[in-house]
Amino acid sequence: MYHYIRKFDSSLPNFRFLDVENFKKQLDFFQEQFGFLTKDEFLNALAKKKLGSAKGKVLLTFDDAMSCHYDYVYKILSKRDLWGIFYVPTQPYQKGKVLDVHRIHLLCGAYSGNELLSTLNVFLNEEMIPDEKREEFRKKTYTRQSNYEGISEFKRILNYFVSYDYREQLIDSVALELNYVFQTAKFYIPVDKLNQMQLKGNIIGSHTVSHPVMSKLSKIEQNEEIEHSFSFLGSNLKLDLKTYCHPYGGFHSFNEETIRALSEKGVAFSFNVESRDICDEDLTSSIQFLPRYDCNEFPFGKAS
Numbered sequence: 001m002y003h004y005i006r007k008f009d010s011s012l013p014n015f016r017f018l019d020v021e022n023f024k025k026q027l028d029f030f031q032e033q034f035g036f037l038t039k040d041e042f043l044n045a046l047a048k049k050k051l052g053s054a055k056g057k058v059l060l061t062f063d064d065a066m067s068c069h070y071d072y073v074y075k076i077l078s079k080r081d082l083w084g085i086f087y088v089p090t091q092p093y094q095k096g097k098v099l100d101v102h103r104i105h106l107l108c109g110a111y112s113g114n115e116l117l118s119t120l121n122v123f124l125n126e127e128m129i130p131d132e133k134r135e136e137f138r139k140k141t142y143t144r145q146s147n148y149e150g151i152s153e154f155k156r157i158l159n160y161f162v163s164y165d166y167r168e169q170l171i172d173s174v175a176l177e178l179n180y181v182f183q184t185a186k187f188y189i190p191v192d193k194l195n196q197m198q199l200k201g202n203i204i205g206s207h208t209v210s211h212p213v214m215s216k217l218s219k220i221e222q223n224e225e226i227e228h229s230f231s232f233l234g235s236n237l238k239l240d241l242k243t244y245c246h247p248y249g250g251f252h253s254f255n256e257e258t259i260r261a262l263s264e265k266g267v268a269f270s271f272n273v274e275s276r277d278i279c280d281e282d283l284t285s286s287i288q289f290l291p292r293y294d295c296n297e298f299p300f301g302k303a304s
């Protein structure tokens with residue numbers, strides 16, 4: 001599993017990403033140690049529910065449809081005759097706005113933790129924190145005064161404490177106050193390029209509409225996230241098969257309703273994040289939450 005693969009950008013001095021050169025080194029390492037499975041090997045394994053010749057080989061996946069996946073990754077893979085699976089959250093295409101999860105990354109890349117926290121504090125009030133978290137929030141904010149944790153605290157407030165009802169508006173306010181403009185079209189892979197990538201043998205899959213923690217949503221909301229993302233992808237690309245990837249990943253990030261919805265909608269396979277190889281049994285019993293390693297678990301894969 002990969003996310004940002006980029007080169008240093010001086011407008012985002014604190015941005016965390018995997019450097020393109022390290023990505024190439026990691027591909028070399030995988031090639032030498034394990035080899036990559038072909039798309040046919042992969043499709044065969046899915047159809048037969050047996051890994052066969054795919055066993056122990058590497059499959060590459062890329063989440064969130066950031067433009068660096070076209071600018072660097074797609075080009076590097078093409079040169080090496082490799083392919084990958086690219087998971088796309090569709091809201092940016094439908095709403096023309098950078099997802100909150102990415103807006104937080106960008107702000108953290110552009111400003112210091114103290115700048116972000118002090119700006120956030122201007123707009124934040126306790127009503128934005130759900131009752132059950134308010135006590136914890138108070139305790140943590142009081143201790144904060146002498147001990148700023150900066151970036152991680154800014155993220156924790158927005159990702160954990162603040163209710164989803166207020167989060168988007170808070171990020172809007174912070175960005176406006178700091179004069180930071182998000183460039184949606186530049187941030188994500190344009191649709192025609194997604195098409196091109198698919199035509200060249202890559203697989204494009206759904207990563208929901210808005211990249212929520214699905215387990216926090218109702219059954220109806222979850223259904224909409226899955227349904228609407230596939231209908232957008234289906235009407236803009238020629239999908240041969242449906243695949244999905246759980247936002248954030250980990251067993252806390254989805255639930256039975258998610259799995260049921262995926263199966264009902266004819267999704268062929270889905271990826272979770274779980275640090276182990278795929279085995280034969282997974283192709284039957286864990287097909288909607290296949291295990292997947294983070295690239296940082298292997299040499300050259302650490303973000304910096």
Ligand SMILES: [Zn+2]
Nearest residue numbers: 063064247248
């Ligand atoms: Zn994601």
